Amino acid sequence: MTEVISLSLPPQPIDPVIIAMIRRSGRSWWQAIYKDGRVLSEWDTLSTLPRLPLGDSSSSHWESVNKDGMVGLRLLCPNGMCGHLKAPEGHRFIQLKAAHLDIGPGGASRGIDAHIIGVIMDTNGNCFCRSWEYQSRQLIEFYDNVFQMKYLNTGKLSLDVQGVKL
Numbered sequence: 001m002t003e004v005i006s007l008s009l010p011p012q013p014i015d016p017v018i019i020a021m022i023r024r025s026g027r028s029w030w031q032a033i034y035k036d037g038r039v040l041s042e043w044d045t046l047s048t049l050p051r052l053p054l055g056d057s058s059s060s061h062w063e064s065v066n067k068d069g070m071v072g073l074r075l076l077c078p079n080g081m082c083g084h085l086k087a088p089e090g091h092r093f094i095q096l097k098a099a100h101l102d103i104g105p106g107g108a109s110r111g112i113d114a115h116i117i118g119v120i121m122d123t124n125g126n127c128f129c130r131s132w133e134y135q136s137r138q139l140i141e142f143y144d145n146v147f148q149m150k151y152l153n154t155g156k157l158s159l160d161v162q163g164v165k166l
Contacts (some may be wrong), residue, residue: 004070006077011143013052014076014082015067018053019080022076022077023054023078023079023080027078028077028078028132029041029042029043029053030042030074030075030095030117031052031076032072032073032093033072033073033086034069034071035069035089040065042055042060044061045060045062045064045065047060047061049124053076062161062162062163063160063161063162064163067092067093069089070093071086071087071089072084072085072086072087072104073093073095073117073119074117075117075130075132075139077139079137081132081139083130083131083139084130085117085128091119091120091121091123092119092162093117093120093164094116094117094118094119094129094146094164095113095116095118095162096113096116097112097116098112098115098116098152098154099112099113100113108109109136112134113135114132114151115131115132116130116131117129117131118130118144120164120166124145125145125147125166126143126145126152127145128141128142128143129141129142129144129151146162146164
C-alpha cells in the first residue's frame with residue numbers, strides 16, 4: 001500500500017540556500033529518494049550549467065533517471081511547501097508538467113499549468129498525485145489513472161517516457 005506523507009514539511013531537512021533558490025526560481029522542482037538514502041534532485045539532471053535550482057529546467061531528463069530503488073518523490077514548491085510521496089520499492093513514480101499553448105492574433109505563447117508527481121498504485125494504472133498549480137500557487141493532491149488522466153485533461157501518459165513498466 002502507498003504511504004502518503006504530510007504536505008507541509010519534507011521528511012529530511014533541505015538546505016536553506018536551496019530553499020531560497022527555489023523561491024527565487026518561481027517554479028517547482030522534483031527530488032527522488034532512494035532506499036539507500038541517496039537523493040537525486042532535478043537540477044542534478046540539467047544538461048546546462050549551473051546545476052542548481054536556478055538553471056534552465058527544459059534541459060532536465062526525468063526519462064533518463066534510474067528508477068531502481070526509488071522509494072520516494074518530492075515536489076519542492078516556490079512557496080516553501082513540499083509534496084512528498086513515499087512507497088515501497090517496486091511502486092512506480094511519475095513526474096510531468098502540464099502545459100498549454102495559446103495561439104492568437106498577437107502570436108503564440110506557452111506556459112506551464114502544473115507540475116505533477118505521482119505514484120502508480122496498481123497494474124490498472126491507478127495513481128495518487130500531488131501537483132503544484134502555477135496559477136493558483138497551490139499544492140494539491142488527487143487520485144487519477146495513468147491510462148486516462150482526467151486532471152487538466154492530460155489523457156494517457158506515455159509510460160515509456162516515464163520509465164515505468166506495469
